Structures are given as C-alpha cells and as structure tokens.
Amino acid sequence: MMLIAGMIGLGVAVVLALVRVALGKTAFDRVLAVNSIGTLIILGIALHGFIMDRPEFIDISVLYAILNFIGTFAVLKLFSTGSLGDR
C-alpha cells in the first residue's frame, strides 16, 4: 500500500518536472528538470523492484544513477565549450 503511494507521489513529481521541461525558458531549466526526472526515475525503479518482490531491479537503478550523472555532464560540456573534447 505505502509502496503504491510512493509510486504515485513519484509520478506526480515527474509530471510536474515535465511541465518545467515543456515551459522552460532557457536550456538550463530543461537540463535541470531532466536531471531531476532522472533522480525520480532511479527511485521509481527501486520501488518497482520492491513492489514486484524482485530486488534485482536495484542493479538497474545503480546503473541509471551513473548514466544520469554522466549524461548531465556531457550536455553541460557541450553547452559550455561547443564540443565534447574530441578535437
């Protein structure tokens, strides 16, 4: 029951962050909102593992945390220098 409530709360937060992605004035608003959505999805994957009684989903959650961090930094580096450091 409380796990379902947690999933619903995470869903509401994801929808609100998607509103910011749609409205965002600058690109940095969108990057920030997508980063927050990634964090919420990490929690959602872990909670889904608990709801389905399959804790293996936690491994996917760890991987997604690392990908979220690297992805945000790649986009920011592309914004600030105009390249990803390959030339």
Next chain:
Amino acid sequence: MLFSLETLAGLFFFLGILSVVIGALGLVRLPDVYARIHAAGIIDTAGVTFFILGMICLSGWSLVTVKLVLIGVFLFFTSPISGHAIAKVALECGIKPLGRDLTSGQIKSAATPPQKKTASKKSSKKKAAKKKSAAKRVRS
C-alpha cells in the same frame, strides 16, 4: 516494540513523498534557473534520503540494503556537483540571476516586461557566440 519496522517505513515514505512533491512544485513555480536549482536540491537530498531509508527499513539486512546505501551515497555526492555545474555553465553563458544588482542598484524582478527579457537573452547569446569564436581563435 512500540513501532514496527513497517510503520517506520511508512513514515519515511510519507516524508519522502512530501519532499519530492514540494521540490517538483518549486521546480515549476520558482522564477529563475538559480532558484530552481535550489528546488531540485530538495528532490536530490531529502527525497532520495527518505525514500532510501524507507526501502532499507523494508529490506532488512541483506545485499539489497548495501546496494541501496550505495545508491544513496552516490546520489548524495553527485547531485550537488551537477547542480553546481549547471549554475556555473549558466553563469558563463550570460544568464543573470534575479535580484538586486549591486553595481547599479536596480532591482531586477520576475515581473520585468517580456521585451527586456528577450533583449537580455539575445545579448547573452551574442556573448556566448563571441566567447566561442574567441576560443576557436585560440585553438587555431
């Protein structure tokens, strides 16, 4: 025992839902990139900590607990770093924070007319383009 572990988990989930929804509301409502970073920080610290504490209370002593602690520690260290990087790159690209300008004494609020905003945006783009061209010159 007065509190069972499940009620403790329910309490943690309640606090987690509260902080996550408050952070997302701030992400929508606050007026500026730099203010929104503050709201995203609530999601990344309070929300993640409470949700992971609740899941730890449910999982007991097992390998799952270790992995949950790993996720918590990783997010605890990386999300402030990414927020800091977003603020730094936004400042480099010429987006000015709202509030009182200490050099001229003028107050720049969220209620400024949209014409001014577009003008400042254009100038920021020009600044960024100038910076890029300067960097290219240095490289070549």
